[in-house]
Amino acid sequence: MNEKMHYKSVQLFLPPSHPLFIFRSKNITLVAIGVGGGVIKAELETIAGDPTRVFNVASYNDLNAISSSLKNVIEDLTNGERWFKFCYINI
Numbered sequence: 001m002n003e004k005m006h007y008k009s010v011q012l013f014l015p016p017s018h019p020l021f022i023f024r025s026k027n028i029t030l031v032a033i034g035v036g037g038g039v040i041k042a043e044l045e046t047i048a049g050d051p052t053r054v055f056n057v058a059s060y061n062d063l064n065a066i067s068s069s070l071k072n073v074i075e076d077l078t079n080g081e082r083w084f085k086f087c088y089i090n091i
Helices: 019-025 041-048 060-077
Strands: 003-007 010-014 032-035 054-057
Touching (some): 032 041, 032 060, 041 054
Parallel strands (some): 032 054
C-alpha cells in the first residue's frame, strides 16, 4: 500500500518504506535540486517541504552557479554548523 505525500497541488504516492517518509519521521530536513528541463517544480517542493529549499539548474555543469545560495540555505538550516550529510535520492 502506498502513502500520500503532498505539498500544494502535487501528490506523490510512495510506499511507507520510501526514504522521504523515513526522513520526515526523523525530522530530517531535505533540500531538493532539479537538473534539466523536465523538472516539475511543485514535485521538488513536495520533496523539500518548502519552496525556499528548492533549486533548479539546466544541467549538472550549472550546479556551481547555485553553490552560494545552496550554502546559505544549508547554513541557515544548521545554524551555521559545518556538519551535515548529503545523500542522493532518485524519485
